[in-house]
Amino acid sequence: MSKPLLKAENLEISFHGVKAADGVNLEINEGEFLAIIGPNGAGKTTLLNLCTGYLKPSAGHVYLDGKQITHLSPRQIAKRGIARAFQIPQLFTDHRVIDNVMLSNAARLNLWQMLSPLDRPRYRDEAMELLRMFNLADHANDLASTLPEGRRKLLDIAVALALKPRLVLLDEPTSGVSAIERFGLMETLMTALRQAKVTALFVEHDMDVVRRYAERVLVWNRGHVLTQGRPEEVFQDQRVIETVVGAV
Amino acid sequence: MRMFLLGLAALVIVAIAGISAPWLQFLLSLAIAKGLAALGVAILLRAGLISIGHAMFFAIGAYATAFLTRNGITDFVSLLILSTLIATAAGVVVGAFMVRYRAIFFAMLNLAVSMVLFSLLSKLYNITGGTDGMRVARATFFGIAPGEQTFELIVFLTSLVVVMLVGFAVSAYFRSPLGEALKAVHTNEIRLEYISIPVWGVLLVGYTISAALAGLGGSFAAMIIGHVLPEMAFWTESGHLILVAVLGGIGGVAGPFIGAIFLELVHTFAASFTDAWSMIVGAALLFVIFFLPSGLYGLINKKRGGSAV
Numbered sequence: 323m324s325k326p327l328l329k330a331e332n333l334e335i336s337f338h339g340v341k342a343a344d345g346v347n348l349e350i351n352e353g354e355f356l357a358i359i360g361p362n363g364a365g366k367t368t369l370l371n372l373c374t375g376y377l378k379p380s381a382g383h384v385y386l387d388g389k390q391i392t393h394l395s396p397r398q399i400a401k402r403g404i405a406r407a408f409q410i411p412q413l414f415t416d417h418r419v420i421d422n423v424m425l426s427n428a429a430r431l432n433l434w435q436m437l438s439p440l441d442r443p444r445y446r447d448e449a450m451e452l453l454r455m456f457n458l459a460d461h462a463n464d465l466a467s468t469l470p471e472g473r474r475k476l477l478d479i480a481v482a483l484a485l486k487p488r489l490v491l492l493d494e495p496t497s498g499v500s501a502i503e504r505f506g507l508m509e510t511l512m513t514a515l516r517q518a519k520v521t522a523l524f525v526e527h528d529m530d531v532v533r534r535y536a537e538r539v540l541v542w543n544r545g546h547v548l549t550q551g552r553p554e555e556v557f558q559d560q561r562v563i564e565t566v567v568g569a570v
Numbered sequence: 571m572r573m574f575l576l577g578l579a580a581l582v583i584v585a586i587a588g589i590s591a592p593w594l595q596f597l598l599s600l601a602i603a604k605g606l607a608a609l610g611v612a613i614l615l616r617a618g619l620i621s622i623g624h625a626m627f628f629a630i631g632a633y634a635t636a637f638l639t640r641n642g643i644t645d646f647v648s649l650l651i652l653s654t655l656i657a658t659a660a661g662v663v664v665g666a667f668m669v670r671y672r673a674i675f676f677a678m679l680n681l682a683v684s685m686v687l688f689s690l691l692s693k694l695y696n697i698t699g700g701t702d703g704m705r706v707a708r709a710t711f712f713g714i715a716p717g718e719q720t721f722e723l724i725v726f727l728t729s730l731v732v733v734m735l736v737g738f739a740v741s742a743y744f745r746s747p748l749g750e751a752l753k754a755v756h757t758n759e760i761r762l763e764y765i766s767i768p769v770w771g772v773l774l775v776g777y778t779i780s781a782a783l784a785g786l787g788g789s790f791a792a793m794i795i796g797h798v799l800p801e802m803a804f805w806t807e808s809g810h811l812i813l814v815a816v817l818g819g820i821g822g823v824a825g826p827f828i829g830a831i832f833l834e835l836v837h838t839f840a841a842s843f844t845d846a847w848s849m850i851v852g853a854a855l856l857f858v859i860f861f862l863p864s865g866l867y868g869l870i871n872k873k874r875g876g877s878a879v
Binding site: 397398401405416425429435436437438439440441 | 742743745746747748749750751753754756757758760761763764765766767768
């Protein structure tokens with residue numbers, strides 16, 4: 323049994339009296355691909371916000387490698403190895419595609435290196451490798467704002483992976499991507515994650531994607547974990563069929 | 571490379587103009603001094619931050635030069651360096667507070683602090699000379715005290731060298747991860763935090779550099795004019811710096827200098843024809859906003875000229 327990389331204990335948070343997380347417990351082990359599913363408004367993105375320090379829980383704790391990270395900022399948590407890709411891609415739209423990735427690479431540099439040119443052969447090669455993996459190499463010199471939605475999504479994920487994280491949190495990685503490209507994207511993503519030995523937690527609405535790629539599924543509903551387990555077990559659960567599978 | 575050669579050619583043209591028409595030296599030197607401060611404002615504009623109080627650092631640089639000469643330091647280079655360092659230190663202190671704010675709050679807080687400085691400079695008569703200001707003794711060069719014309723020529727040529735050095739340094743900064751991150755603050759602060767780049771630190775470095783440039787410009791201005799006044803910190807001077815930056819364009823280092831020289835020339839020539847010179851300057855600004863959104867710099871570099879407004 324591998325040790326939990328990320329652990330959430332009794333997390334609680336509410337918005338205007340509505341509990342988005344009500345005593346939630348969660349563990350993700352090193353090397354695991356965990357999918358979180360649930361109906362719209364269930365609080366899935368809130369969970370990612372809590373784990374990355376964007377929101378602070380009213381109760382409970384989040385641990386990374388056994389060390390508490392509950393009250394750290396998103397920046398401090400990212401520095402400790404948790405990267406995030408967003409449902410709505412968060413890019414530097416006035417920068418070129420390659421600059422987005424190189425800036426993410428640059429986050430690992432020291433102050434002196436931060437004052438040397440960003441566009442240097444070493445950084446460029448590293449960024450191009452990642453862009454090639456996501457079929458974005460042809461767009462390397464385009465402005466990020468000119469990319470179509472599907473490719474913006476890919477770039478957002480590439481920016482997260484450029485940090486060389488230990489754990490990546492992906493918020494609906496296939497939303498905004500056409501049905502034809504969806505499985506291609508996931509194959510690319512899974513290959514990249516396996517190569518880099520990155521643990522992944524992804525929120526997803528596409529049940530076919532979850533069935534095919536998740537090793538474990540956690541079902542979230544109304545601020546609670548309804549059930550969790552292997553995909554084939556979870557999708558047999560009548561409660562899951564009623565509240566989630568039928569609802570998406 | 572193309573922009574470097576263009577910049578070099580422009581500097582040579584300005585140098586030739588100044589040497590062949592000595593009356594232009596004062597005007598061009600002063601324009602460059604304001605251009606340095608406007609470049610500081612343009613750096614913040616890259617991050618989407620408008621400072622309506624940056625003249626405070628211009629005034630700090632100018633008054634630092636005045637105090638230093640009063641206390642016996644008259645060497646030109648030492649005055650420039652020390653005054654810039656004092657403005658830089660002030661930039662760190664004020665910036666540490668300012669970079670926590672954005673948009674209108676950032677603009678107004680800068681305005682407020684600059685007006686506090688203006689009031690202090692005006693009221694502390696025994697120290698600052700009040701509204702009369704302070705005289706700045708003519709600087710020496712390595713112990714030699716030149717005559718007025720030689721002094722103006724040396725200051726003019728030195729200002730061109732400084733523009734070149736500052737141009738290299740700020741261009742390198744813009745191309746570095748810190749400079750690119752500064753631009754990224756404008757588009758996506760959240761993403762910057764999520765890739766573990768501290769927005770606070772990025773802005774503080776940008777703010778400090780902009781204060782240093784304004785201080786350097788102020789020191790030049792003090793020595794060129796030979797007198798400093800509290801008005802140097804007044805909010806209209808900060809507005810003037812924004813005007814210069816917008817007019818020149820914030821897409822590159824050259825923009826604010828182009829804007830400053832253009833504005834000084836328009837001002838001088840318009841003022842020689844009519845008292846309503848500000849109307850002509852206003853019309854020039856309107857023309858740039860409507861027809862040259864990347865500023866005058868956009869005329870030279872259409873591809874990379876950043877939006878002026």
